[in-house]
Amino acid sequence: MKSVFVYCEVENKIVAEISLELLSAGKRLAQKLGCPLEAMIFGKDLKTIKNQIAPYGVDKLFVADDERLEPFRTLPHAALATDILKKQDPQIVLFGATSVGRDLAPRIASALNCGLTADCTILDIGDHFVKKEKKEYTDLLYAIRPAFGGSIMANIINWDQHPQMATVREGVMKKEIIDDNYSTEVVEVAVDDILNEEDFVVKIIDRHIEESGVNLKESSIIVAGGYGVGSKENFQHLIDLADLLGGEVGGSRAAVDAGFIDHDRQIGQTGTTVRPKLYIAAGISGAIQHRAGMQESSLIISINNDPEAPINKIADYVIEGDLAEVVPKMIKFYKKNAK
């Protein structure tokens, strides 16, 4: 059946953020195609999991609820997903480009003998004319991803082998609730009919997951510093401004490498991708890898000594000056004018 399918990650009864983003991205594709959105989720204690997923507009949800399916292990998840996808035969399947999705999706793609595009940042629907066959293929997935260190964007398509699969980077797709009371049909997956002993030969002996306290993605205001901040002391100005505005502090890779700020606050292609309401870039020149992680911010303020800094080209406000003077002034005038 023509449909868009999403693999949802779950741990401790909480659906992963990336999966909710994918459901929204998948819904937008399904609407363009005029087809249903379907999803699958494998874990334990999933009796009420539908409540977290339905609002994103899922028409059908395949739930495999079994003690042995959590934490994630490749073989049982791959076997279940492969079985479901073979029977449902969707057009498009999406996974998160996470440590789970990047492990699982290629195994499934190999089993289904289909194409898989990694780390997409844009998904769309479009057509393609194949010269050799003199044939126009319609309603294809455009899986668009940065390549070569972010210097180009490549549009990858697949017209002759179904399904078309892609992994999608975290934080790039907008989450959108369609309807809190959306009606979702739940299909319980008969786990024991599909899996056997051999799917459980890999055993998890020990597991330590550190929940990072930093939540850059959820913050609507981010004050970020680059190498140009110059010192850890100067970074304190940025922390003060972020605290005052109720935002989070982030940094470019250069700032992290220089030790001005912790690694878990890195923004950019190798760090977190953010899209806040306000992004203040202080002393950040704006290499493409950094811009890739913040260019969709609603409003960008660049504070930089160098009027030619690339980041100024995507900024809404450019303040030419020394951030050690500018940031304290911003704090002062905010305190004066805020009600």
Next chain:
Amino acid sequence: MRPLKIIVLAKQVPDTRHVGSDAMKPDGTVNRGKLATVFNPDDFHALELALNIKDRIPGTEVTVLTMGPKRAADIIREGYYRGADHGVMISDRRFGGADTLATSYTIVKGIEKLAPYDLILGGRQAIDGDTAQVGPQCAEKLNIPQVTYVEEIVDIQDDLIIARRRLEKGVETVSSPFPCLMTVHGSSPDCRSRHAKKVMKYKYARTNTELSSRKTDEVIVSLHEKRPYLTIPEWSVEDIEADLSKIGLPGSPTKVKSVESIVLTASEAKILSDSDTDIESMIKELIEHHTIG
């Protein structure tokens, strides 16, 4: 512990850290001829992990397997210099243009020719595509378990191997029976340096294609007659009995429709000075538009 047979998958990659404007062909594929090549960094970590096991379990054999154009023989020589026992190259023009699905099919045909094996190690991902797909795809085709993002081998017993994996937000230790495939994370130890004696021993290692090149000295050719171990096996489509419809471009479902260079769109930024007036008026605007406050 019994000795293991280990296959290390290694790739020669364009050095994407130094990309020129002529790096892409008009059809969107990589113009590999225009880029300097390097041993894929994560694959060096995989090689080190294999050599480390060889240190721990005498009698273990390490074979480096690579797929690529003629000049990828450098990968095999580099493997020898650092301690690999054997090297095999899969090379044929007809393998060109392969995506990850066709690549994994090709590599698996090579692995099957090398069988039996206990462990296959490869880097987590290659810097030319960063897809991290070929490892898991090979494991599926071989119908063996995969353990991705390995940073340390914790223990090896007769029938199972225990490894620690590096995940986004933590670590996980898992055990897997043999045979299995592991992809190795860059957080594992760096590869040891070249060994001077091994460089001496293998510096004239060549594939037959290289030997038949006019540039190759005849002294080297005659050396290969005396020391057969210097000849790097080079496998073609026929050697690995590959199905032509599953390799190269025909075997690749994903195709590049278009590539776009990223051009910065000129926006109408308001240029401000660091004067009190400029900054206060900006702050007032932001408050007025409810961006802050």
